[in-house]
Amino acid sequence: MLGLIGKKICMTSYFNELGYCIPCTVIKAGPCTVLQKKSIKKDGYSSIQLGYEEKKQKNTNKPLVGHFKKFNSSPKKRIFEFAGNFLKAPGDVIKVDLFQENDNVDIVGIAKGKGFQGVVKRHGFSGVGEKTHGQHNRSRAPGSIGAGSDPSRVFKGTRMAGRMGGKRITIKNLKILKIYLTRNLVLVKGAIPGPTNSYLLIKKTFFKNGNRNFE
Template structure:
């Protein structure tokens, strides 16, 4: 209870402090609404809940950043586009193939378990070896999360595609969950490609957009993101700035500009351990006249 009250008391000032830390770094390029920052790789740790200042329960997914670093830089001149290759979670060298060992050694980075590329604008390029932490994002910001969905195995048409099934009354025998007709008569005499039928369900790449960052834990590098995120526990998740929230709508105005191209690790040490998004608004339990 004491920690909860402390968190609630800090909410009024954290957003202002967040803005201070995001603009304090000197000598770095300035964030603009058209700039595209790199994303990060985090591990899904499970789901829990938070309560806002009105006592409303908010379901959140907990994600943790583990040794998230820039592994290599792809440039327009050499590769045809500008991007950063990000790696997450150190891996034992004895479990890394020789070609990958050569790749990591050439860039002076420890071997990583997972590698992803993130497209960026030229002004958001980071040096190889730069560590990315949870405060790369700000509380109240909107992000997009991508990961393979949970595999469900072989499933029927009702579960896989939401079919209604056959009548459950008299006259229907052992076909209540059948998908029904799948084709026509002699002409065309085939089942068209793409017909929704029973088959393997899940295990496909999915992206959930416009999820709100509710809390950041700087000590444990945790992100508390509102809502559900694809994937099983310990799944690697790609997180990046929301593409549909253009310009200044991506985060609260008092948290802008975003840390660009990322947050200064030295400034993170001076931040409070927890940065919590303020929900604001009116008490939902009070009847408005």
């Protein structure tokens, strides 16, 4: 499934032809340079490796500098492989015209990290109860986490306090509302995980006989 590496710019509003206001996310998608093409015969699987955004050579480690020079490319900030056998060669540039308006895409991003949070914010708990009958500082407590005698342990997966956010999230079937070819911008309906200027993967979604197809 071919796609592009992009960057989240901001959120804004888009007014369609009927005058409805649609919240959307602005993404700078590409241009991405094909760095390497892998084959089943040589590498055991088929894919193409894309690079996004220029990077200074002094800030790139020597193994990566050698990798970029091998394929006659300048250092890139982000590298990602898209699985599949595509008619692309090293040095080709893939731009935002890969997509069309009204296409469906899957977008992968890293959610904002929120640090260590309690059960009220992390899982939506309502707390133990009211501050009556002698309760003290229990309004945001998790309550019981298991029996003491049997099983005498806490089950894995119990909803408790812990680190929140910072995970890789995929949002599926987002609709492309508008494409600006000259500026490499894509307007996607709805919200996308990650802070401003975070890197994203935009994957093209195909449907065959009503089912999702990634080939």
